[in-house]
Amino acid sequence: MAREPVVTEELPLEHFACPNGECGMFNRFGAGNLSVAERMGKAKAIRRLYCNCCGRRFSERQGTLMRYTHLPAETVERVVKCLTYGNSIEATADICGVDPRSVGRILGQGGRRAEDFHRLQLHKLEKPPEVVEMDELHAKVARPPGKKGGRGAAGTRTTGTNALGTRAVTGVVRRVVTGFTWPWR
Amino acid sequence: MEVSCRFVLVMQLGPRTLESAVSMLGQVAGCCGDKPPLLLSDNHLPYPAAILQVFGRVLHRRRHWRRGRLKLKGLKAPPGLMAGVVVKVRDAGGKLLKVKTKAIFGRLKDIRGKIKRLKLGNDINTAHVERFNGTARGRSARLARRTRDVSRRRTPLRAALGLLRDVYNFVHPHAALDGATPAMAIGLAEAPWSVRQYVDYPVHVADWQRMIWAEELENHTRSALDSPKARQLVPT
Numbered sequence: 001m002a003r004e005p006v007v008t009e010e011l012p013l014e015h016f017a018c019p020n021g022e023c024g025m026f027n028r029f030g031a032g033n034l035s036v037a038e039r040m041g042k043a044k045a046i047r048r049l050y051c052n053c054c055g056r057r058f059s060e061r062q063g064t065l066m067r068y069t070h071l072p073a074e075t076v077e078r079v080v081k082c083l084t085y086g087n088s089i090e091a092t093a094d095i096c097g098v099d100p101r102s103v104g105r106i107l108g109q110g111g112r113r114a115e116d117f118h119r120l121q122l123h124k125l126e127k128p129p130e131v132v133e134m135d136e137l138h139a140k141v142a143r144p145p146g147k148k149g150g151r152g153a154a155g156t157r158t159t160g161t162n163a164l165g166t167r168a169v170t171g172v173v174r175r176v177v178t179g180f181t182w183p184w185r
Numbered sequence: 186m187e188v189s190c191r192f193v194l195v196m197q198l199g200p201r202t203l204e205s206a207v208s209m210l211g212q213v214a215g216c217c218g219d220k221p222p223l224l225l226s227d228n229h230l231p232y233p234a235a236i237l238q239v240f241g242r243v244l245h246r247r248r249h250w251r252r253g254r255l256k257l258k259g260l261k262a263p264p265g266l267m268a269g270v271v272v273k274v275r276d277a278g279g280k281l282l283k284v285k286t287k288a289i290f291g292r293l294k295d296i297r298g299k300i301k302r303l304k305l306g307n308d309i310n311t312a313h314v315e316r317f318n319g320t321a322r323g324r325s326a327r328l329a330r331r332t333r334d335v336s337r338r339r340t341p342l343r344a345a346l347g348l349l350r351d352v353y354n355f356v357h358p359h360a361a362l363d364g365a366t367p368a369m370a371i372g373l374a375e376a377p378w379s380v381r382q383y384v385d386y387p388v389h390v391a392d393w394q395r396m397i398w399a400e401e402l403e404n405h406t407r408s409a410l411d412s413p414k415a416r417q418l419v420p421t
Contacts, residue, residue: 011385021391063387077381083345084352084380088326088334104341111344114351116390119398121354122194126372128217129187129194131303133314134209134226136201137321139328140335141342 011060016049019062023054027120065110071098079106186314188225189303190370191359193317193350198343206235211406214239223299224268224290227311232270233289238408240266258410267291267299269309286310317353325349356380 014030025033037050037057047060061067065076075096082092089107093100186193194216197209206229213222221240226232241260248256262268268290274283286309288296300306305313326334327345336342355368355378368374378386404412 015385016387017389019387019389021389021393026391027389060387063389065384073381073384077384080348080352080380080384084324084349084356086324086326086329091326107341107344107348111341111347113388114344114347117351117386117388118347118354120388120390121368121373122216124373125216128220129190129192129213129222129371131188131223131225131299131305132194132213132217133186133188133311134224134229134232135311135314135318136227136229137318137328139198139342141339142335142337144337 010047013049016060018051018054018056019058020051020054020056023051023056025051025053063113065106065113067109069102069106071102076106079103080110083107083110186317187222187367187371188305188313190367191313191317191362192367192371193354196346196350198339198346201229201231203231203235206231207238207406208402210235210239211402214405215401221263221266223296224266225300225309225311226268226270228270228272233268236266236268236290237262239405241409243409260409262290265291267296269293269296271309271311320353321346321349324353351383352380355383 013034013036016034017027017029017031018025018033020026025031033051033053034049035052036047038048040046040048040059048057049060050057059067065080066073069076071079075098078096079092079098079102082095083089083103083106087095089100089103093103096103195209195212197205197212199205199208224232224236237260240263242263244259244261246256246259248254267288269286269288272285272287273281274285275281287293288309297308300309322328322330325345326332327336327342336345353367355366355374358364358366358377359370362370366374366377369377
């Protein structure tokens with residue numbers, strides 16, 4: 001017995017575009033080439049759309065942050081909000097009641113999508129920028145915990161002398177490489 | 186950052202080297218067409234060379250008296266390019282003594298006039314992007330100072346910065362823009378987006394688009410000295 005579709009706030013079809021790169025209507029929003037082919041998901045709430053230009057079917061979630069996720073939309077929204085308000089992955093997972101790996105997956109997927117989104121938006125710019133300010137922001141990428149150096153640390157079986165020597169050489173190399181810039185204060 | 190709209194154009198992740206500066210400026214050049222924008226920066230040493238590499242034209246030097254070796258070609262700033270820097274003078278202990286401004290390309294008077302005309306201050310400054318840096322530090326746990334939440338790899342840091350940039354541009358209203366978002370000010374949106382709108386917005390990029398973008402970036406970051414010589418059409 002087929003389930004009844006759950007009536008939720010469905011976005012109009014003008015909100016979507018064909019994701020097939022070889023289609024003539026690729027990325028054209030509101031072109032009138034899409035129709036609802038079927039419904040998917042446990043609650044039949046996800047629409048599968050059909051492009052009458054290339055004849056392909058695709059999920060309405062394709063290209064969004066909801067793609068391939070089983071989490072409800074409210075949770076994904078809350079995860080994004082928490083991440084963009086300065087919370088760590090662990091804190092976000094605790095606040096939203098999800099697994100930290102889910103937060104990491106949403107972050108990674110959102111980052112890749114953000115790059116594409118930004119590039120697409122930059123191509124839509126009508127007026128060129130007049131004044132551009134440039135600056136540097138210091139951020140740290142620490143070594144993974146398993147690979148940290150130091151005496152007795154897992155993964156580094158060097159003697160004290162060797163470790164010290166390596167560090168000294170690294171310091172010299174860094175100084176030479178970044179010698180033409182001012183040190184960060 | 187595009188200052189008058191507070192729109193974050195590029196967030197480049199990498200060491201503070203010439204390559205990073207060239208890559209960042211190449212992306213800026215990709216969205217500004219033929220007319221270069223007014224560039225304001227701090228006294229980071231690779232910037233002048235990077236600006237010349239991205240926006241510069243070939244400088245043909247002449248020999249004096251038609252004798253001697255042929256002089257090597259160089260790079261010169263195109264007409265209309267203006268760039269100013271803020272120089273901080275410090276003593277040996279690092280204490281700030283004085284803040285000076287100078288023009289590295291264009292006239293200082295013209296740069297100050299444009300800044301005043303656009304109501305961005307009275308002199309060359311990087312106050313707006315510094316303020317954004319503060320916002321970014323507050324809104325990303327990875328950028329906070331003295332934290333244990335630092336990134337262990339570059340990919341999540343890049344992802345977090347991308348997410349932060351998009352939400353900053355499209356979602357959060359800016360107090361200096363009368364409640365509008367930077368995307369509204371620059372003409373990319375008509376109203377502030379909600380996070381739900383951002384999450385539900387479908388983004389489709391094909392492989393051929395990525396190839397075009399990579400080629401465009403390569404063209405923008407290639408120096409005028411390295412670009413293939415344009416052939417002159419022979420009149421028939």
